[in-house]
Amino acid sequence: MPLAIRCSQLTKTYPGKPPVEAVRGVDLAVDEGECFGVLGPNGAGKTTTIEILEGLLAPTSGDVEVLGLRWEEKPQEIRQQIGVSLQETQLSEKLSVLETLTLFRSFYRQGIDPRDAMARVALQEKAKAWVKTLSGGQKQRLAVATALVGDPRLLFLDEPTTGLDPQSRRDLWEIIGDCRRQGRTVLLTTHYMEEAERLCDRVAIVDRGKVIALGSPAELIAGLGGEHVVEFSLEATNNGREESVAAWDDLPGVTGIRREQDRHQLSVTLPHVVIPALLDRLQQKGQRLASLTTRHASLDDVFVKVAGRTIQEAEKQEA
Amino acid sequence: MNPSQHTPVRLPWLPLWQLVLARLREFCREPAAIFWVYVFPILTMLTLGIAFRNKPVEQITVLVQEGPQAQALLAALTNDAEGRFRAKIVDDETARRQLRIGKSDLVISAPSSEEPAYHYYFDPTKPGGVLARNAADDVLQRAAGRKDLVVTHVHEVSEPGGRYIDFLVPGLLGVGIMGGGLWGVGFAIVDMRIRKLLKRFLATPMRRSHFLAAVMISRLLFTIPEIVFLLVCARWFFGVVNHGSYLAVGLVILMGTIEFAGIGLLVASRAKTLETVSGLMNLVMLPMWMASGIFFSYERFPEEVQSVIRYLPLTPLIDALRAIMLEGATLASLWLPLLIITIYGMASFVLALRWFRWN
Ligand SMILES: Nc1ncnc2c1ncn2[C@@H]1O[C@H](COP(=O)(O)OP(=O)(O)OP(=O)(O)O)[C@@H](O)[C@H]1O
Ligand SMILES: [Mg+2]
Numbered sequence: 001m002p003l004a005i006r007c008s009q010l011t012k013t014y015p016g017k018p019p020v021e022a023v024r025g026v027d028l029a030v031d032e033g034e035c036f037g038v039l040g041p042n043g044a045g046k047t048t049t050i051e052i053l054e055g056l057l058a059p060t061s062g063d064v065e066v067l068g069l070r071w072e073e074k075p076q077e078i079r080q081q082i083g084v085s086l087q088e089t090q091l092s093e094k095l096s097v098l099e100t101l102t103l104f105r106s107f108y109r110q111g112i113d114p115r116d117a118m119a120r121v122a123l124q125e126k127a128k129a130w131v132k133t134l135s136g137g138q139k140q141r142l143a144v145a146t147a148l149v150g151d152p153r154l155l156f157l158d159e160p161t162t163g164l165d166p167q168s169r170r171d172l173w174e175i176i177g178d179c180r181r182q183g184r185t186v187l188l189t190t191h192y193m194e195e196a197e198r199l200c201d202r203v204a205i206v207d208r209g210k211v212i213a214l215g216s217p218a219e220l221i222a223g224l225g226g227e228h229v230v231e232f233s234l235e236a237t238n239n240g241r242e243e244s245v246a247a248w249d250d251l252p253g254v255t256g257i258r259r260e261q262d263r264h265q266l267s268v269t270l271p272h273v274v275i276p277a278l279l280d281r282l283q284q285k286g287q288r289l290a291s292l293t294t295r296h297a298s299l300d301d302v303f304v305k306v307a308g309r310t311i312q313e314a315e316k317q318e319a
Numbered sequence: 320m321n322p323s324q325h326t327p328v329r330l331p332w333l334p335l336w337q338l339v340l341a342r343l344r345e346f347c348r349e350p351a352a353i354f355w356v357y358v359f360p361i362l363t364m365l366t367l368g369i370a371f372r373n374k375p376v377e378q379i380t381v382l383v384q385e386g387p388q389a390q391a392l393l394a395a396l397t398n399d400a401e402g403r404f405r406a407k408i409v410d411d412e413t414a415r416r417q418l419r420i421g422k423s424d425l426v427i428s429a430p431s432s433e434e435p436a437y438h439y440y441f442d443p444t445k446p447g448g449v450l451a452r453n454a455a456d457d458v459l460q461r462a463a464g465r466k467d468l469v470v471t472h473v474h475e476v477s478e479p480g481g482r483y484i485d486f487l488v489p490g491l492l493g494v495g496i497m498g499g500g501l502w503g504v505g506f507a508i509v510d511m512r513i514r515k516l517l518k519r520f521l522a523t524p525m526r527r528s529h530f531l532a533a534v535m536i537s538r539l540l541f542t543i544p545e546i547v548f549l550l551v552c553a554r555w556f557f558g559v560v561n562h563g564s565y566l567a568v569g570l571v572i573l574m575g576t577i578e579f580a581g582i583g584l585l586v587a588s589r590a591k592t593l594e595t596v597s598g599l600m601n602l603v604m605l606p607m608w609m610a611s612g613i614f615f616s617y618e619r620f621p622e623e624v625q626s627v628i629r630y631l632p633l634t635p636l637i638d639a640l641r642a643i644m645l646e647g648a649t650l651a652s653l654w655l656p657l658l659i660i661t662i663y664g665m666a667s668f669v670l671a672l673r674w675f676r677w678n
Contacts, residue, residue, distance in 0.1 A: 054522050056678060076524050084522035090514035094348040095341055106337040107525040130348075150523070 002068065004154050004185035005030040005053055010062035011209075012048050022048040023059070024209035030202075032153075035176070035186040037200035039193060039299065041314035045209040046189040047087050050158050053187070054084050067154060080109055083147030085140075087158040087189075093132035097123050097142055100131060101149050108150035117149040121175055137168025144175060155179055157188040161195060173199055191311065193299035205303055207314065212306045220302045225255030226267040229301060230274055232292040233262045234282075251277045258304065262290075267297065334525060338533030339540070342507075346541060355502075356545055360495050361552050364487065367614070368557050371483040379451045380423045381406040382414045388429035392437075395462040396455065403454055418442070424451035427459075484557045488549070489640035490613035495545055496572065497607065497633050500579025501600045503538050505587040509596040512587075518678035531584070531672070538580045539573070546572055563643035567650050571643065574660045575636040581667035582632060588674040607633040635659040 005028060012023040023045045030036040038046050051057040053064060055071045055078060064071060069078050091100055101114035118124050121141035126134060134142065140160060147155055157176065161169040176199055180186055190196055196203045197217045205213040205220075213220055221227055248266060249257045253274045256267030268274045271294045282289065304310050309317075346352055381396060381404050383389050389408045396404040409417070417423040418440060424447040426440040437459060441448035461467075511517050520530060553559035561568060586603060590596040610617055610624075611633040617625055628634055635656030642648035650657065 056518060056522060079522065079524040082522075084519070086515055086519055086522070088515055089519040091516065091519075092341065092345055094345045099341065099344065103337045103341050104523060106334040107520075107523040109524070146519075 002032045003029055003065070004032045004034075004067060005036075005187060006063075006065045007053065008063045010049065010052060010064065011060045012045075012052060012057065013060045022209055023052070026062075026204075026206070026209070026211055028204060028211070030185060030187055032185055033180075033183055034201040035180045035188070035199055037196035037203040038187065038189040038206060039191065039196045039203050039303075040189075040206035041191055041311050041318060043315075043318035044191075044206045046191075046206060047158055049206070050156055050187065050189055051086075054082065054156050055079070080150070081152055082154045082156060083150055083152030084156045085143040085147045085158060085160060087162075089143060091131050091139070091142065091146070094130055096128050096130055097134070097145075098127040100142065101145055104146040105149045111150040112148070114149055117145045120148055120178065121145045122171070135168075137164050137171065140164060140168070140172060141175065144172070148179070152184065154185045154187070157186065159189055159191070161190065161192065169195070191315075193303065193311070197299050203299065205299070205306060207303075207307045213302060217299055220299060221297045224267050224297050224301055224305055226253075226269040227297050228268050228271045228294055229297050230266045230268055230271055230278070230292070230294050232264055232278070233290045234264075235288040235290045248278070248281070251281065253277075256305070260310065265301075267301070335529045335533055335536075338525075338529060339536050342533060342537035343540060346503075346537070356495070356499060356541065357548055360491050360545070360549050364484075364491055364549065364553060365556065367487055368484045371487075378405050379403050379425070379447070379454055381451060381455055382417055382423045382426045383408045384414050384426060384428040385410050386429050386431055388431060392427060392429040392459070395459055398462075399458050404458075414440075421445070424448055425455055427455060482557075484553070485559055485645055486616075486641070487614065488553045488559050489644050490637050492546060492549060492572065492640055493575065493611070493633055493637035494608070494613050495549065496542065496575045496636065497579050497604060499542060499545065500538065500576060500581075501583045501586060501604060503541060504534055504580045504583030505590075505596055505600055506593070508534065508584065508587040509590050509593060512591065512676070512678070513593065515678070521677050527677070534584070535577070535580050539576055542572065542576045561644045562647040563649075564647075567643045567648075568640065570650065571636065571639045571653075571657070571660075574657065574664065578632060578636070578660050578664035578667070581664045581671060584671040584675075585667040588671045589676050591676075607631050610634075612637055630659060632660070632663045 008027045010023055010026040010028075011021070014020040014022055026045075026049055028036075028049075038049060040046050048057065052059045052062075053066060055066075055075055066078050067081055071078065095103070097118060098114055101117050105111050105114050105117070115124075115127075118127060121144055123138060123141055123145065126138060131139065131142065144157065144160060147157070160176065161172050164172070173195070176186060176188065180199075186199075188199070200217065202214070202216050203220070204211045213223075215223070248254065248264060251266070251274055253268050253270050254266045255269065258265045258267075266274060266278075275292075275294070300311060303314075307314060383392050383396075383406055385408055393406055393408055396406040414423070414426045418426050421442075424441060424445070428434075428438040428440075430436055437456075439452050439456070441452050443449055508517075521527075550559075550561075582603065583600075586599045587596055590599060607613075610620065610628045611631055612628075613633075617628045617634065620628060629638075639648075639653045639656040639660075642653055643650075
């Protein structure tokens with residue numbers, strides 16, 4: 001299958017005191033027609049990476065090919081075929097939705113009618129509304145429409161749903177799903193693991209400027225050794241004795257274990273085997289459950305496994 | 320993707336036209352911009368035009384110090400045939416203070432038995448002071464019985480073209496073109512840079528030259544109504560006429576607009592915040608506001624300073640407009656100021672394009 005994006009050994013160091021190594025050797029190969037997610041906490045280097053691929057930033061080193069072309073050789077050819085939505089663009093507030101899309105359409109040799117673009121993101125009713133009167137979700141949909149109006153083969157979306165309410169987020173998922181079904185390649189960044197799981201054929205998890213895991217969400221989750229997570233916490237015991245993590249890892253069927261504050265998380269393949277064993281163990285020790293839940297393992301758990309910390313912890317460290 | 324969806328490029332989609340249209344729309348939808356561009360210069364013109372209108376008789380403010388002869392002195396002044404004096408009697412203290420703060424042009428103390436002379440107090444560095452002394456002295460000497468030795472006749476001449484308002488209007492045109500170019504181009508571009516809109520455009524196949532050309536063209540289009548409006552109002556309210564050719568005025572304005580749009584582009588070429596760009600623009604504009612002869616002739620500055628002022632970007636523009644409008648000068652005779660304008664315009668464009676930062 002032809003590659004839509006290929007980059008190897010990509011690095012970007014922002015000069016400064018001290019210099020920031022935002023991207024530290026990223027290799028990506030995105031197939032034509034797939035929806036590829038770049039996933040990671042704040043400051044991981046997602047925007048830097050995607051802007052290099054979009055031709056907006058020069059890499060410090062490394063090699064980039066987009067749709068088989070190189071930025072140094074055929075920049076206009078590439079731009080004609082890609083659609084971009086940046087992480088933070090404020091479109092002109094005093095232009096209407098239709099005027100904005102007509103403006104962007106005029107830049108492309110070929111494309112779709114601005115009204116069609118409007119329909120694809122369900123903004124027809126807002127055709128004449130000024131951009132400043134749109135809600136956050138509507139603005140984001142308009143940003144995606146400006147990327148679609150040139151009928152791109154490859155769509156770059158940098159955090160298209162960050163800061164949106166659940167309904168707006170689902171609306172955007174719908175739109176992105178449509179693009180993929182039309183055969184466009186989509187590269188999106190997000191720090192919502194759930195979003196990547198829902199939308200992406202494959203994801204690259206990045207942390208501190210490096211890809212630390214790559215594969216389809218299902219593969220990555222399977223790689224945890226168990227698709228389920230049993231999570232429980234204990235009532236405080238009379239003698240104040242705290243159980244260490246090691247107290248549970250000999251339970252049958254437990255493939256991984258982790259403790260987050262007072263919550264214990266067990267990665268398991270067969271919850272119906274582990275849970276009775278766990279309850280027996282507690283009985284023996286005379287301890288009581290405060291809570292017990294089971295859920296499917298998610299990319300969040302994958303991140304924890306490969307990065308050694310949760311996304312929330314990673315973002316706190318970044319801040 | 321789907322070939323049936325491809326529509327050929329239609330005329331209204333021409334990118335340059337769309338970019339110009341977007342700028343025009345944004346401008347027209349910004350009430351504050353309309354105010355500053357159109358209403359503000361008119362208000363300035365009205366205010367200054369009224370404040371410095373040619374008064375039929377110049378009033379001279381004179382204070383008479385208290386004393387036995389003060390009433391007689393006051394009467395002599397107020398009986399002046401031409402009614403030039405506004406005089407009253409005050410105590411010494413008040414008289415000195417009023418003189419010091421410039422509220423009065425002249426203080427006179429009347430003669431008394433111990434001191435049989437008139438005393439004039441005035442500030443010789445102020446033109447009003449000398450004038451007031453001469454006029455008052457004249458009246459008092461005549462009141463005391465002096466006879467004129469020769470017969471004189473006075474003919475007053477005040478034609479359009481020689482008044483303050485005639486001087487002011489070309490200055491206001493120049494300052495409008497300067498402000499419009501710097502704010503209209505510089506501020507707008509930095510604003511788009513901050514909003515990441517420039518970066519967003521860069522991710523499209525939009526030609527950079529189209530973008531910059533659109534900024535220029537829209538600037539020229541805003542200037543036309545601004546200029547016409549100011550000239551029409553000046554004519555209506557004050558009867559200001561153009562003694563030269565309108566074509567020449569139009570051409571000079573066109574050149575000035577391009578010059579200052581170029582300077583605006585240069586000022587905005589790297590600035591990353593609105594504070595930076597405002598600071599830079601004020602830095603650029605302030606010397607010209609003060610020295611380029613908008614409100615008063617720069618010939619009041621010492622000769623050495625004038626030779627610098629003549630080469631500021633705004634001075635040749637205002638000089639050329641004044642020469643055409645007041646004296647009917649031809650473009651050929653204005654080759655030097657026009658050359659300076661052209662050099663500024665070209666140099667700022669070349670530098671701006673070299674330094675311009677898109678994101
Ligand atoms: N222009 C810049 N100059 C200096 N450092 C920068 C610049 N842009 C980004 N960085 C730094 O590079 C690192 C990666 O930033 P980047 O914006 O790529 O992260 P991100 O993954 O997109 O984060 P987020 O989820 O917050 O958008 C961060 O530490 C950031 O502070
Ligand atoms: Mg980012």
